[in-house]
């Protein structure tokens with residue numbers, strides 16, 4: 001069984017791949033940070049499981065469909081597995097802000113889906129890595145450590161919220177990964 005402190009949960013847009021205020025609407029627009037792919041594999045090789053929790057309101061807004069989203073996640077999985085890594089689970093919220101779902105971050109639904117999928121008793125002590133406050137809020141609601149990266153919307157998040165005292169801040173996922181692996 002995966003222990004909570006050996007799980008890293010990643011936000012997708014702005015952490016693994018470039019984000020856009022116009023949403024990531026196609027496979028062509030899904031451009032991973034090369035260092036992020038390598039970081040996921042590095043985490044795996046250091047004994048961490050990696051899962052993804054991503055809001056995808058672009059589906060509810062009609063900008064793209066679930067098949068297109070799945071093609072992005074197939075590509076991500078291919079890139080990670082080609083380097084010997086593995087994504088344990090990808091949880092996504094296809095709903096819009098007004099749909100009153102239980103899974104759109106900052107609600108914890110995506111993280112609870114990951115917990116159930118990985119048969120874990122708790123996520124307390126896992127790591128939640130995001131570029132937006134809602135990522136961190138979702139993680140903290142289930143006891144995750146908060147990590148903010150400056151990629152994607154990270155700089156805007158930092159400028160808007162100066163009271164992130166319990167949050168670790170790194171330039172990008174690779175920098176957090178290097179730090180975490182040095183803690184072992």
Ligand SMILES: O=P(O)(O)OC[C@@H](O)[C@H]1O[C@@H](OP(=O)(O)O)[C@@H](O)[C@@H](O)[C@@H]1O
Pocket residue numbers: 011012013014019020021022023024053054055056057058097132
């Ligand atoms: O960062 P994650 O959760 O992986 O994905 C975020 C995306 O779903 C989109 O989320 C939207 O927020 P709204 O859903 O419109 O509030 C906007 O921030 C877009 O720029 C962004 O691409």
Ligand SMILES: [Mg+2]
Pocket residue numbers: 011012013014015019130131132152
């Ligand atoms: Mg994001």
Ligand SMILES: [Zn+2]
Pocket residue numbers: 092093094095101102103104
């Ligand atoms: Zn949802």
